[in-house]
Amino acid sequence: MSDPVPPAPRLDAFSLRLAAANALIRRRRSIKPAAMSVKRVEHEHLAAILENANWAPTHGLTEPWRFVVFTDEARGSLASKLQALYRDTTPTAEVREDKLAKLAETPLLAPVVIAVGLHRQVSAQIPELEEIEAVACAVQNMHLTASALGMAAFWSTPLVIYTRELADWLGWTGAGDRCLGLFYLGWPADETWPDSPRRPMADKVVWRNSAE
Numbered sequence: 050m051s052d053p054v055p056p057a058p059r060l061d062a063f064s065l066r067l068a069a070a071n072a073l074i075r076r077r078r079s080i081k082p083a084a085m086s087v088k089r090v091e092h093e094h095l096a097a098i099l100e101n102a103n104w105a106p107t108h109g110l111t112e113p114w115r116f117v118v119f120t121d122e123a124r125g126s127l128a129s130k131l132q133a134l135y136r137d138t139t140p141t142a143e144v145r146e147d148k149l150a151k152l153a154e155t156p157l158l159a160p161v162v163i164a165v166g167l168h169r170q171v172s173a174q175i176p177e178l179e180e181i182e183a184v185a186c187a188v189q190n191m192h193l194t195a196s197a198l199g200m201a202a203f204w205s206t207p208l209v210i211y212t213r214e215l216a217d218w219l220g221w222t223g224a225g226d227r228c229l230g231l232f233y234l235g236w237p238a239d240e241t242w243p244d245s246p247r248r249p250m251a252d253k254v255v256w257r258n259s260a261e
């Protein structure tokens with residue numbers, strides 16, 4: 050007698066939604082500007098990505114995320130600013146030419162560079178850490194949306210982004226306003242979607258189910 054046919058997997062709304070979420074979350078990859086093509090990013094795509102940033106969770110509905118979108122020639126101005134800040138903040142003997150070159154080149158390799166900012170509420174009622182966390186959630190929303198569109202995205206945090214001067218230059222002039230990174234966006238140059246390893250989740254979770 051042949052083996053019984055295994056039961057078909059459940060295809061209810063729950064399992065379908067979970068499968069879609071798993072695929073999106075696990076397929077999101079950091080793809081650096083050097084691996085992006087020169088293809089333009091249409092406004093429609095950019096708008097969809099930014100709109101989803103706005104749906105991040107936010108304690109007290111402060112919505113602290115702010116963005117400055119650099120395209121075309123504006124990327125060159127950003128690159129010059131990053132270079133100047135690196136020179137200004139690094140002791141002369143420690144200035145590395147390769148770092149300077151990278152700061153100059155990288156913004157030009159991606160069609161879109163989005164400066165990610167934190168707008169600090171004046172009352173400072175919500176702890177700053179929670180506002181940073183909310184901005185990180187907004188970036189994750191953007192990254193997931195970009196991945197869903199098949200786009201390449203990368204969150205970069207060279208040390209110069211944390212300078213007061215860069216925040217001011219970006220127009221984030223409030224005392225607690227900060228730049229939290231540069232989000233590079235474009236299309237992958239290569240058809241192979243990269244992999245990224247993770248150590249087992251079991252190593253990172255402790256389960257407690259009894260009173261101690």
Ligand SMILES: Cc1cc2nc3c(=O)[nH]c(=O)nc-3n(C[C@H](O)[C@H](O)[C@H](O)COP(=O)(O)O)c2cc1C
Pocket residue numbers: 077078079080204205206207230244245
């Ligand atoms: C807050 C934050 C800052 C990051 N900054 C950098 C960075 O400056 N340089 C870099 O190479 N990767 C940076 N990354 C991306 C990580 O390298 C990347 O997420 C990691 O390698 C895992 O790859 P995956 O995103 O494809 O899963 C950053 C990620 C986060 C969340």
